[in-house]
Amino acid sequence: MKKFNEWFHNILEEAEIIDSRYPIKGMSVWLPRGFQIRKNMLNALEDLLNEEHEEVLFPMLIPQSELAKEAIHVKGFEEEVYWVTKGGLRDLNEQLALRPTSETSMYPMFSLWVRSHMDLPIKVYQTVNTFRYETKHTRPLIRVREITTFNETHTVHATPEEAEEEVQKGIEIYKTLFDELGIPYTISKRPEWDKFPGSKYTMAFDMIMPDGKTLQIGTVHNLGTTFAKTFDITYEDENSEHQYAHQVCYGLSDRVIAALIAAHGDEKGLQLPPIVAPEQxxxxxxxxxxxxxxxxxxxxxxxxxxxxxxxxxxxxxxxxxxxxxxxxxxxxxxxxxxxxxxxxxxxxxxxxxxxxxxxxxxxxxxxxxxxxxxxxxLDDITQKMQEKSTQWQKDKTYHVDKLENVGKTINKKGGIVTFNWCGNTECGKQIEEEFNIDILGTQPAEVEGNCLHCDNKANHKVLVSKTY
Ligand code: PR8
The missing domain is CATH 3.40.50.800 (Anticodon-binding domain)
Known part of the structure; x- marks a missing residue:
């Protein structure tokens, strides 16, 4: 598909998914057919989450004082926050943020809920709208300013081991969902400079879009004890000592719908996996x-x-x-x-x-x-659609062992390029700048030899691409 962008915009209109003419940039209207697809996607996701998690609903507004508490987190989001400053004609005593994500709305409450180890774990999720004043080019479903389908899971645990298990649980849930939808993906650990603000590390799912660029379609973050320290989420252990809780959060958005449209659509239009099709x-x-x-x-x-x-x-x-x-x-x-x-x-x-x-x-x-x-x-269709899109992602992932081939391959073929890397931040940022690409992250692998860029010992397999 040559002109993916044009195709994508047309299909959203022709297949009656959304109407993007709403007079605020980055905000659109879900049409009945699109809404049904969205609902079916959420049902599939919530079926998976409901096995171990419970649904909740927190307010959309966050007091400025809470949002500002976690310094790294607020730094990561400060340029993207929408503020409510007035109630009618009166200035508010305290500005209120429209949630860009809900850590700072939920965690002060978690602090009240967690007293002893008996209160743990907490495992909750909500599907809400969040607001991010994106400065990069907005695109319907892909980069929006009102994320209308923000499904976020937040968990609190007694030990780091349990938090690690939850990270794996989150990855498994997203894998199953994407498999059911036939959305192809590659999982990697985001580099230090691109992890979720305030997290210990971020695991991300990326899909190669028809134009060769990658789209981040879901993320799982191990938050360690950073937020527990900021919001005072502590529990009394068996020895009556106070311990900080360990936290995990993961989320996905409207992008999942963009991804399934992009993964399966063709010249004839939309092609829906049976699980989300309004009519099978x-x-x-x-x-x-x-x-x-x-x-x-x-x-x-x-x-x-x-x-x-x-x-x-x-x-x-x-x-x-x-x-x-x-x-x-x-x-x-x-x-x-x-x-x-x-x-x-x-x-x-x-x-x-x-x-x-x-x-x-x-x-x-x-x-x-x-x-x-x-x-x-219908089952056979699901399986064939999944096989086809997985094969596509595999075919568009290339391993190179010469530096000059990094840029050449991406510019010519698109997709994801992998090579040996030292893991050093300075070196990574130079690679991004030199080739005008992004480092998606690293994957565990036995790596021999030296970093393709700086020639120091390599200890990572790194994945790079042009990104949305
Ligand atoms: C968190 N906190 O927030 P995340 N338009 C569409 N989709 C988007 C946009 C956007 N502007 N920005 C992000 N996404 C954590 C985890 C609670 C849940 C999608 O994580 O900032 C991306 O697919 O990584 C991203 O992976 C997901 O939302 C979660 O956002």
Missing amino acids: VIIIPIIFKENQDVVLNFTDKLESILKDAGIRTKQDKRDLRPGKKYYEWENRGVPIRIEVGPRDIENGNIVLNRRDTGDKEFIEYNEDTIVSIIKDT
Whole structure:
């Protein structure tokens, strides 16, 4: 796909995902179809989170004094905070921040909640809107100023080991979600200068977009005891001694929806993984005046059988040419289209079309087997979409062993380039500047030889790319 940006903007409009004409930069309106996709994505995510975490809801406004408490954190966000300074005509005694993220809204309350080790762990999440006055170029769903779908998980633990386990838990949850959505990803540990402000370290998921740049689609942060010290989150251990709690937080956003659109879309338009598709099956009755009743009796029955089995199904009875309907539903990304005409009914067939492969198949119609055929096909579509996008990310990841090939490869092919690196901040920043790229992070690997850039001993495999 050559002009990804143009394609992306068009598809958001054509497939009725969002309307980005709202008169504030970086803020858009979710349209009914987009909202449904968003809801289905959140359901899948919350199903995973609910196994061990509980949903909460904190206020959107944060007193300036709380936001300012954690110095490194506030430094990281100070340029991005929106402030509420007035209540009606009166100036407020204290300015209130629109949350850019919720550490400083939640943690003063955690401090009240945690008394003894019996109160731990706390594992909560919320799905809210957050506000960031982004100064980089804004793009719908990708870099917005009102993040409308901010799903953030916050946990508090007694020991560093439990916090480490939670980091792995967060990574597993995001892996499962992205696999279900067929979103490809690479996980790395962000460099020191790009970790979440106030964290010990950040693990990040990056997807290679169709234009070769990478998009950060989720992050898991080990906060250590930094925030516990600032907000006084302590517990009394078995020996009645006060200990600082260990914390973890992780989050993702509207970007996940951008990622799934980008990962699967094609010239025909949107292609939705079954788990988020508002309609998993669209039935198109092929109607001629003389046999309208026969066809509609059949398709109505089929629709109710599929719906009863929990398959999201819709029938398109509009008085339009079938070709026009096919085009429209393909554009909207519905995974399976079923066509039924009078001749098919006579022959005991229905026609099943797959959006992912474009395959068209005549299947023998039987009320007892149709549900399992459709369910199996939906599962197969999910798997094939996932395999295809994972392969794409793999094919666009290159290992180089000459410095000159770092820039050359990225400029020519895009994607992610990996090479041996010393791990030194100074050296890393020079690499970023020299090649006009970003260091995504490092991955654990047995590394032999020297740093490609400074020739000191290498001890990291580093990943670099052009980023969104
Ligand atoms: C945290 N605190 O905040 P994070 N537009 C769209 N998506 C965005 C934007 C934006 N302007 N900025 C960030 N994201 C932690 C973890 C609570 C939860 C997305 O972490 O600042 C990115 O995908 O890394 C990012 O990975 C995620 O939100 C979490 O934001």
